[in-house]
Amino acid sequence: MIEGEWTITDVNGSAIKADNSPxxxxxxxxxxxxxNSGCNNIGGSFDFNGKKGQIEFGQMISTMMACPDMELEQSVLQALDSVESVKFLDKEHMALCDKNKKPLLQMERRFHAVPxxxxxxxxxxxxxxxxNISVPDESPFVNFDTDNSRISAFAGCNRLSGGIKGGEKNALTISNVASTRMACxxxxxxxxxxxxxxxxxxxxxxxxxxxxxxSAGGNVVMELERMNEN
Structure with a gap:
């Protein structure tokens, strides 16, 4: 159940309010x-005993970017240093806890992998x-034609088209994007x-x-909601 990516929603009982959640x-x-711990990308190793709910992180490595507000990142990294166990709340939510089973990081599944x-x-x-995107007349959209590995889109002014290619672990690339030439x-x-x-x-x-x-670095670059086809 631990496999996959999880968004951190709370640190030490405080809800996270950030555009790009760690x-x-x-x-x-x-x-x-x-x-990502709020500013920098992090990585390392871990050992997990699913039957006992025990987890141990190896030494974490991190990029070295400086951000205006490093408080969130510091709190996330400090919490990770004290994590010793995992508590699954349901299939979509879990908590990383200290040695006394106190939740340090509350998390929810970041996404589901689909074909x-x-x-x-x-x-x-x-x-x-x-x-957030708000355009007065026609809402920007993307149409995925997966049968022909193509996209068509409206970006607020011009129409765009390009190719798409999938891959392992939900990989996706968009290439050779062409656009009409209206000036707005x-x-x-x-x-x-x-x-x-x-x-x-x-x-x-x-x-x-x-x-x-x-993005290739794991940050959300675009969020879309399905439109009803009439």
């Missing part, structure tokens, strides 16, 4: 842990790089969408059913 991923085949064919169809763009008063949304397409490295379905597109 997360932890567990690769049980390689006994490898990875993720590429499951995202076939039209999806409205909810947010790009954590910014505000091209910000369109530029963000185009940049996000370039960065996509994988995908997954969130607990609320939305489609998440991730």
């Amino acid at each position: 997360y932890i991923g567990f690769d049980t085949k390689e006994n490898r842990v990875y993720g 590429l064919s499951d995202i076939k169809g039209k999806w409205r763009i909810v947010s790009v790089f954590g910014k 008063p505000d091209m910000t949304t369109e530029q963000d969408v185009s940049t996000a397409f370039e960065q996509v490295g994988s995908f997954g379905i969130s607990l609320n059913g939305n489609l998440l597109l991730f």
